Amino acid sequence: MKPLTEKQLNEIRQIVQTGRVLTSESDRFSYAYDASFGTYLPDVVIQTKDVQELAELVKFANRELIPVYPRGQSTSLSGGPLPVKGGMVIDLSVMNDLLEIDEEDLVAIVSPGVLTADIHKAAEKKGLMYPPDPSSSHVSTIGGNLAENSGGPRGLKYGVTKDYVIGLEVITPQGEIIRTGGRTVKNVTGYDLTKLIVGSEGTLGIITKAILRLIPKPPASETVMAIFDSLVDAGRAISRILTSGILPAKMELLDQASMVAVENYQPSGLPKDAEALILIELDGHPIAVRDEAEQVFRVCREIGAREVRVPQTKEEKEQAWKARKLVSPAIVRVKPTKISEDATVPRSKIPEMCRRLQEIKKKYNIDLVVFGHIGDGNLHPNIIADKSDKEEMRRVEKAVAEIFEAAVELGGTLSGEHGIGVMKAPFMEMELGAAGLEMMKRIKQAWDPNNIMNPGKIFPEPGQKLVLSE
């Protein structure tokens, strides 16, 4: 792309009357990254709360063929907001004024810059719950969550972001403002554009408002923690729990490498010689969750867990979940670069996926730990490396490709919740097939004929390969 001309920048300044137009070197570099890989310098960064101004900007960009990159707070792990072709970054985190809870309609109406955790808090104040809870919810914006269709540990019982969106306001790539869906749970009028936009990673438009479904907040929760000498037994325990009529809110797994990393970082009493730790949270009516916790306890015992704990106090519960929280910081102490994948497989294939991951780890001699939302098959194989070691990074590239292949072969998917972005684009055809990918391209073409909206994402460029060794 050609850099923007001074004339174009002036026109942008004309359009953005109420916000900021940032062009200094320090500002542009500050919007050149996300939580994944690479630095891509935008020509200009725009902040405005005014939807009309944004629509005008998009019209202008569409006319002048300037790439537009919508962005929340850039916690993306797949490159979603990266301005890979320069152009303009639109910082929607400033659009954070609207957060309205309607108790009667059981909905939240929000602007895209509102932090997900603030929606949680506002809903809880009224005894309600917005279930999707990505681990970064205290930093991530709801706009980013919508664009990427974020998940989180509660996916098993409550589903993901798209399951809670019933209406949107969107600026199309031609600069029109459209509304999809509405405030009703039931709505079958025409194509479901709401679901199409959610998870489209900012390639079909800019979300400027959303109507989210809320549910009553479960009054009680219980935690069960179980340690297994064998990973296979842990997998069996999970299957047994889920087939015995219990649907936990969360089921998290830590493998041996994660436990060793946590113990070396901050000793928390985890056994370094055990193969798996599972953490289960049950929520619902207090009497029901008590009973379910006891059942889960019994199942884990019967299958042969080395140790099962049901923490009683709030502090003990927090302590149990702390081990899970410590995994991420613990593993980066080993080496600085973390490649966090989210390949997801059908639940029944989890033991097989774990086995394959161990093979890949040995084959490429890489530091690989596995943890994540085992209840919904969304594992997080994390590779720990040092990006200054080019030779190691090339091994990592091969290992990542093989992880994707394994997931797809087992009937799973490239991405459970992080999105495709830049990094996974080269693998799209492997999962979707040529015709499937082509259908998606045609949708993109119909929405955005000039390809100005978040170009360079989802769809691979000819010959594009995964590159981690910059």
Added chain:
Amino acid sequence: MNEPFTSLREELRYEKTNRCVQCGYCLPACPTFLTMGKETHSPRGRINLVKMAAEGKIQDLSALEEPLDLCLGCRACETVCPTGVEYGVILESARAALARRKKYTVAKKAMRSFLFKKVFPSRKAMNLLGNAMWLYEKSGAQKLARKSGLLKNMPAHLGEFEAVLPQTVSPAERSRLPRFTPAQGEKKYTVAFFVGCVMDAMFHKINQLSIQLLAQVGCDVIVVENQTCCGALHAHAGEVEDSKQLAKRNIEAFERHDVDFIVNNAGGCGAMLIEYDHLLADEPQWAERARQFAQKTRDISQVLVLCGGVQGKAGRAERVTYQRSCHMTNVQKVTREPLQLIQSLPNVELVEMEEANMCCGSAGIYNLVQYDASMEILDHKMKHVKDTEATTVITTNPGCLLQMKLGIEREKLGDRMRAVHLVEYLAERAGIAEPQPQPVASQS
């Protein structure tokens, strides 16, 4: 740039910037990101800029200047960072690298040199400053200046700060800080008291009360001779060599006495003292001595709790709130003790404010040099302070204390709210100090 590329990389501590995985968890903890609303003024943004400069992607280092200048250095980002990025080290190294290359105007250079080399490190100069303030206050010049409106026209908003400066003590009284104060009752510890430069000149009274409190709970208190400024303001401004010199002078001075603890009452100074081991890690003759010094360093609240706390008398019922010192929280990691001390006082109700861990915007001399940014942060803080409906705001650092006083002035809450140092409050509640005049509204 005409120097070898690798040296700039090392200077900027490139290896430490690489620890940042850019997850963004620091964003909600950063006061400047919150008030200025752009990534450029966030920890993640600043680390990235340093990284880009080290990688040669940013050639002109002046692009880093404003983002680094506007950082408060509160280090709240370090506390929330899931991967343990040493932001403080990156910030100070980058500032030092900039300071080395910066061509200050002659006047600014002279001012920096005067402040950092002559004023802060010199007891004499700080004494002089303290004396001048006392004279100013007592002579009626203050009244005159306030009345004449002269202060409003002073540069750098000094006028506003003048209004909140503490009551000073006379030069005669200040020279009487006792060399040795014996423990009352059974002696539990021997401690050396770190007087600090700003604390000594402007908050001498708090130093006096600190010594009395320490003695009351069972400490022999020594005021070590030849101690000097901790060097924090120098380090924050990129004058690392100066702070190393000051650290060495302090280590030498305190080594002469065999004490259990080196006690300070200023969150910012304490944070500097406790990091002497990092500061001097590369100097073999000093590293071990610095480590011992750092190990003995304690905030006064820690020692008071260790000795069993302060016995408060049943005084007036009051609601208070506690504004944390960032450096005490994020660097010294002292968080429980001040709360414990306050909560143990009879008739005192502690109400925590929202975003209690957020900086007040004082940050050393930040409120002087970055006045507008600082006031925006302060105004944000004051909203939460007001919501607590407390009548006293308790602080543990001189900068925070002044800033909270300023915040109370700005919000025109002077008739129902005051700011004090924890030591003053404890002393008052223990019956050691005369209670400061209460705000009018709360007396009724």
